[in-house]
Amino acid sequence: MAVRDRIEVLEQPAEQRKNNFNEVALGYNYDMAKEEAKRCLQCKVPTCISGCPVGIDIPGFIREIVKENLEGSFKILKSYNYLPAICGRVCPQEVQCEGACVLSKVGKPINIGALERFVADWASENNVQFENTEYSKEIIIKNNKKRVAIIGSGPAGLTVASELGKRGYQIDIYEALHEFGGVLIYGIPEFRLPKSIVKKEIFDLEKLGVNFLKNIPVGYAIPVHEILEDYDAVFVGVGAGTPKFMGIPGSELNGVYSANEFLTRVNLMRAYKFPEYDTPIRVGKKAVVVGGGNTAMDAARSALRLGADVTIVYRRTEAEMPARKAEIHHAKEEGIKILTLATPVKYVGDENGNLIAIECVRMELGEPDESGRRRPVFVNGSNFIIEADTVIEAIGTEANKFLLSQFPDLKTNKYGYIITNEYGQTSIPKVFAGGDIVTGSATVILAMGAGKSAAQGIQKFLED
């Protein structure tokens, strides 16, 4: 059987986009979406669904596109996933739904992400609202007296809010920062996920009666015991936002950033629009980004857009890079250089404390480690110097201990992540948790999946 070619999405050309922060992928128009939707075989046993962590009825929403019933398609999507415009953009579909699509065995899988995004954007442009018809008025009124506090407004917390909000619970969602969305707002850049879209999807939740409270660092502005007393259940979705530094000499020099700081300045504080916005950022002429994950790609592509010549330094080879292949491809198209099998060992500064160079060492791959990837080892005496005035370390994050330091009764594992059962229930029965603070850094959709299970757990806890 011949498989028709996948309809490729439109993109901003590399030469143009490397000078702006506008979205790179422009998505499908209606005709393209219909053409792509028609490729779907409408499998009797759709393998794609099993690849989706929240189990969206994928053939269902695609079928409605073919039938030109976009409103129906949107309703299907939204009943499984409250943030389709976001997931359609940032999910690693190649290892989820699209990776599981039968067509991937014989050709290119259906572009499920782009179709999801198309439908969600269409609904937003046409002001189509999601009506909460899943639950009867009686259920909603009955639940109305129960109060649930959600700490952290990342994808995990937002999903709990949508699941419980639909059922009528009284939800207060507390966020320490001045904008809602967690990594969606401060981490993932505008050129991959426009902030206006995040805001729109989040504030849709207000229609479910969710109460949003910003600037409230729970544990400090409200002591944990007060939260425990005032609410029937609590969900902790504070993420894994604490950056790790390599801790090599010179880490305190000016020009040395964690990717979190760099991206927070750029995304949350809009430093790329300085001085229209007040927060400054330093990107010199030559920037080096250390790491090979999505965060490294985001930081590198942001630095490039701020005018720097950018090199990614990664200790293994490109094959081991954990970033999405599409993003590595995008980065290269934009002119970012990748130096593999090397790692920094020292930052060199001038008398004013400004970074001027990085001493690196060559690596080679040895035996496989626990992750199955070959372990990089130093090649003795192979040290060399790269000139750089900015370096961004994107070597991972760890558990956010900010709230947990105020919550000593909550059991965590040896890495500092919260221990839960399959329903997200923690060592304290009325406290549930999910997302990166349970699993360590993962993905948006896994945080949402965890939010879904925790919402079920909270519901069971409150209704049984």
Added chain:
Amino acid sequence: MFEHSDTINKIISKRKLSKGIHELWIFNPFVSKHTKPGQFVIIKVSEKGERIPLTIAETNGDNFRIVVKAVGKSTYELCSLKQGDILFDVAGPLGKPSEVKFYGNVLVIGGGVGIAAIYPIAKALKEVGNKLTVIIGARTIDDLIMKDEFEFADRVIKATDDGSSGQKGTVIDFMEEELRNSKYDIIWAVGPAIMMKFASEVADKHNLPIWVSLNSIMIDGTGMCGGCRTLIKNEKDGEIKYVCVDGPEFDGRYVDWDSFMKRLNQYKEQEKIAFERYLDQIGDISWL
């Protein structure tokens, strides 16, 4: 109880304490109810503003007090607001509270706007029974803020560089004199970085612990970015600490002052651009 209120972050009152230093009382029950001495807030003055850290100098019911020195765009903007204006964002309290307990003889030193930061700490130290000597200092008597607010202390020394308040010299001069003449158990010092550095050197000579409150550049203030990180020395080499969550108070004898002060200058060029642009917009600032 946890409802949004239209008046949250409203400026209840405002007063000029000295040239360029203003006091604001702000309505915010979340901050006011749970603040302990030594903690701070992060404020974003306007929609496109940056997040700046400021110490909570006092609380009273649902209101809290800050004392701000205008040094650049954001602090000028904050100081130019009027009673009744509403701040865009206020998050807090943040940071670890000071270790307030009975020590015996305590010396508390405040320089410039640091006097406001030391005030709640001094008060709390007195309340738990410490014998308290306070040294506050500024360039001239006109710059010396809150000079009549430390009456609760056992002794107050008011230092001015030019002697305009009777006692001529810097807070460091008086600190040295105190340590020569009396026995102290612990010291607190808050002020410009250079003052805290010198105070730490003096304390080190006398083998006394000295708490300083580091005013590093911050963004989130919740341990999420590492922008506030500072090198704290130990026997071997040093350890990176996040001022916003591990501090802001550290024993000044172990702070790597050299790199700390260089990091404060990180954005000098951009700060200048932002400030000049702001001055162009508002014009006359002689009221400050």
